[in-house]
Amino acid sequence: MVNSPETSSAPAASTRTAADEVNALLASYPDFPQDGILFRDLNPVFANAQAFKSIIDALVTRFSGTFDAVAGIEARGFLLAAAIGYAADAAVLAVRKGGKLPGTVLTEEYDLEYGSARLELEVGQLPAGSRVLIVDDVLATGGTIAATARLIERAGYVLTGVGVVLELAELDGRSRLGDADVHTIVSV
Numbered sequence: 599m600v601n602s603p604e605t606s607s608a609p610a611a612s613t614r615t616a617a618d619e620v621n622a623l624l625a626s627y628p629d630f631p632q633d634g635i636l637f638r639d640l641n642p643v644f645a646n647a648q649a650f651k652s653i654i655d656a657l658v659t660r661f662s663g664t665f666d667a668v669a670g671i672e673a674r675g676f677l678l679a680a681a682i683g684y685a686a687d688a689a690v691l692a693v694r695k696g697g698k699l700p701g702t703v704l705t706e707e708y709d710l711e712y713g714s715a716r717l718e719l720e721v722g723q724l725p726a727g728s729r730v731l732i733v734d735d736v737l738a739t740g741g742t743i744a745a746t747a748r749l750i751e752r753a754g755y756v757l758t759g760v761g762v763v764l765e766l767a768e769l770d771g772r773s774r775l776g777d778a779d780v781h782t783i784v785s786v
């Protein structure tokens with residue numbers, strides 16, 4: 599089955615904000631990966647050099663000076679975390695899906711908008727008390743980021759922020775993130 603993207607209207611100006619870039623390039627696929635899910639595809643944003651730079655700059659600026667490390671959630675969060683870490687001179691943590699990390703790992707089980715999953719983090723990557731920013735592409739129900747926040751805190755670090763490109767507001771994922779400093783570039 600082929601899912602046709604519903605793309606937003608074309609961008610108008612050359613001086614667009616990060617939110618403008620996301621709104622212009624975001625693609626939405628009904629009934630993917632299963633019926634009833636409107637899948638939000640940010641790959642067209644990542645695939646546009648100006649848009650990618652714009653969203654990275656926006657997140658680095660918003661959280662400037664508040665973090666020592668940035669934790670990216672597999673897999674699209676890795677793209678964001680690597681770029682933010684480089685731009686902000688910060689360390690990078692890879693929060694991986696279950697069963698992929700060696701050595702001593704912390705594990706958290708959680709529910710997804712569709713299905714359930716397991717996330718893991720290796721222990722001892724950073725000094726205790728390190729300030730960590732979590733980043734991911736989409737905030738849906740919040741289960742993924744809430745599980746990551748638990749991993750960060752169990753590892754002995756301090757969660758200082760959550761940066762997300764796209765928030766699906768009707769799913770109210772923010773309510774699962776306590777008093778975390780959450781910033782999303784676009785909320786739909």
Ligand code: AMP
Pocket residue numbers: 635636637638639671674709710711734735736737738739740741742743766771
């Ligand atoms: P959640 O735990 O429900 O907040 O889901 C967030 C994670 O699942 C993110 O890593 C997203 O990449 C992915 N995700 C959940 N729902 C969607 C959606 N409607 N479109 C695209 N990605 C989604």
